Amino acid sequence: MDYDTLFQAQLDDLKAEGNYRIFAELERRCGTYPRATSYEGGGTSEVTVWCSNDYLGMGQHPDVVGAMVEVAQTCGTGAGGTRNISGTNHHHLLLEREIADLHDKEDALLFTSGYVSNWAALGTLGARLPGAVILSDALNHASMIEGIRHSRAEKRIWRHNDPEDLNRHLSALAADVPKIVAFESVYSMDGDIAPIDEIVDVAEAHGAMTYLDEVHAVGMYGPRGGGVAEERGLMDRITLIEGTLGKAFGCFGGYISGSAALCDFIRSFSSGFIFTTALPPAVAAAARTSIAHLKTSHQERARQRAQVAKLRARLDAMGIPHLPNPSHIIPVMIKDPVKCRQISDTLMHDFGIYVQPINYPTVPKGTERLRITPGPLHSDADIDHFAQALNSLWRQCALARAVA
Numbered sequence: 001m002d003y004d005t006l007f008q009a010q011l012d013d014l015k016a017e018g019n020y021r022i023f024a025e026l027e028r029r030c031g032t033y034p035r036a037t038s039y040e041g042g043g044t045s046e047v048t049v050w051c052s053n054d055y056l057g058m059g060q061h062p063d064v065v066g067a068m069v070e071v072a073q074t075c076g077t078g079a080g081g082t083r084n085i086s087g088t089n090h091h092h093l094l095l096e097r098e099i100a101d102l103h104d105k106e107d108a109l110l111f112t113s114g115y116v117s118n119w120a121a122l123g124t125l126g127a128r129l130p131g132a133v134i135l136s137d138a139l140n141h142a143s144m145i146e147g148i149r150h151s152r153a154e155k156r157i158w159r160h161n162d163p164e165d166l167n168r169h170l171s172a173l174a175a176d177v178p179k180i181v182a183f184e185s186v187y188s189m190d191g192d193i194a195p196i197d198e199i200v201d202v203a204e205a206h207g208a209m210t211y212l213d214e215v216h217a218v219g220m221y222g223p224r225g226g227g228v229a230e231e232r233g234l235m236d237r238i239t240l241i242e243g244t245l246g247k248a249f250g251c252f253g254g255y256i257s258g259s260a261a262l263c264d265f266i267r268s269f270s271s272g273f274i275f276t277t278a279l280p281p282a283v284a285a286a287a288r289t290s291i292a293h294l295k296t297s298h299q300e301r302a303r304q305r306a307q308v309a310k311l312r313a314r315l316d317a318m319g320i321p322h323l324p325n326p327s328h329i330i331p332v333m334i335k336d337p338v339k340c341r342q343i344s345d346t347l348m349h350d351f352g353i354y355v356q357p358i359n360y361p362t363v364p365k366g367t368e369r370l371r372i373t374p375g376p377l378h379s380d381a382d383i384d385h386f387a388q389a390l391n392s393l394w395r396q397c398a399l400a401r402a403v404a
Contacts (some may be wrong), residue, residue: 004093017336019359024348030060031288034377038354048382049349050355050372055220055328056300057377058250058290074229079278083110083267087197087278093287093296094335099255102218102226102291103241107263110255110284112276114215114244117254118143119150120272121242122211126151129178135169135208137161137183137194142284144213160187166298170206179208186216189363189371191329193228200237209239219248220301220328225294249294251287253279303376307383311374319401320394322372330372331358332390334399339375340368351389 014020025039026049034049034057058064071091082088092110099108111117122144128136130154136144139160146281148155159165166181173179183202186193198214203210216229222230227243229235245253256266267273294300308328315322315332323331334340340357347353359368374383394401 017301018341024354030065033057033060034375042369045352047352047354050353050386052373053247053375054250055248055249055375056304057375060246063293064250064286067289068282071285072282073237075281078280081273082276083278084274089281091281091284092278095284096293098288099257102224102295103257104235105257106260108255108257109263109267110253110279111273112253112279114246114254115143116272117242118213119147120270121256122147123150124266124270125180126153132178132180133173134180135166136180138257139187141213155256161194163195163202166199169200170202170208175207179206180211181208182211184213186327187333188329189358190323191325191327191331193326196229196232196234200234206343211240212238213242215244215247218243219294227277245287249287249290251290252283253287268359300376307374307376307378311383314383318387318391320390321402328373332370332372334370335366337368339397343397346393347389353389
């Protein structure tokens with residue numbers, strides 16, 4: 001059997017649909033972000049990145065870079081093993097304490113990515129709590145969905161950000177059934193924010209534990225960057241807060257935070273934690289430095305919000321439709337996979353602007369978009385250049401304008 005032919009047939013179908021993904025080959029330049037070098041066709045060019053999850057530019061902050069370099073020189077490059085077998089470094093424990101303090105929890109546990117932390121934690125909770133039922137928001141991230149599947153626990157899907165529908169599902173379950181309500185704070189594709197207080201009210205009324213994914217919110221919201229739950233004074237009512245080190249903190253890795261017993265439970269029973277090599281100590285040191293900085297510094301968040309508001313205002317003035325939301329994410333709706341790819345390519349090649357097209361299966365067919373994330377290091381001139389370029393392409397592609 002010619003397996004490559006089978007592979008290629010499905011790839012050809014993906015290309016014909018306009019959903020084949022092309023990865024931009026970039027080299028971020030420390031000290032000049034959001035500028036980056038683009039490698040294409042044997043040559044290079046400078047582009048401005050508009051879709052990075054390094055929301056605050058902390059990946060190039062001199063203190064963060066310095067911490068990574070210093071610990072790489074003192075501890076070496078890798079952890080040397082799993083956390084269980086020689087891989088637990090002093091810097092891991094310092095970082096876990098920093099995270100626990102950030103979320104006002106007893107403890108925290110590191111993972112190699114936010115994807116793994118969701119998959120491992122939800123998978124373990126659902127599998128190890130006898131008869132557990134996981135109630136999942138309909139738009140939860142793929143990592144949460146995979147964790148729930150892996151657990152083989154019974155699951156209930158409730159309508160997105162709908163506490164009343166969650167209440168209906170919980171009301172149908174017996175009082176003595178362990179219940180896990182899993183949801184996100186900021187949803188990364190639409191940029192909407194969950195009604196956390198109402199969801200927690202419903203969960204508490206039914207004796208359910210709450211599992212909150214704050215990966216797109218940590219570092220960004222709250223007086224110390226603890227996320228939306230901190231901003232709304234709800235951290236103490238959340239059972240488990242999951243986050244990432246790879247977005248606003250500009251590093252790499254994921255984590256959970258909660259009670260000492262909960263974190264020890266996941267540490268002791270999760271295969272996704274037990275059997276994987278630990279984060280490099282230098283990465284842990286850099287992440288700790290970034291978290292500590294954003295606990296006291298507000299200028300990055302303030303500048304980022306100002307630039308988001310400026311770009312939104314420019315898009316509104318030009319009639320370019322974008323989803324209204326209270327977050328830092330601006331989804332510009334194209335609603336056509338081919339045009340979305342074409343606009344992205346033209347922005348890159350003709351204007352030196354990189355923004356990745358978002359298409360199926362990340363978002364439903366017919367909702368293709370450009371997901372724009374302005375940061376504190378985007379200048380007003382960058383915003384003007386981006387808005388003018390997008391306005392020009394909107395006209396060329398004969399796309400509908402928003403009505404004021």
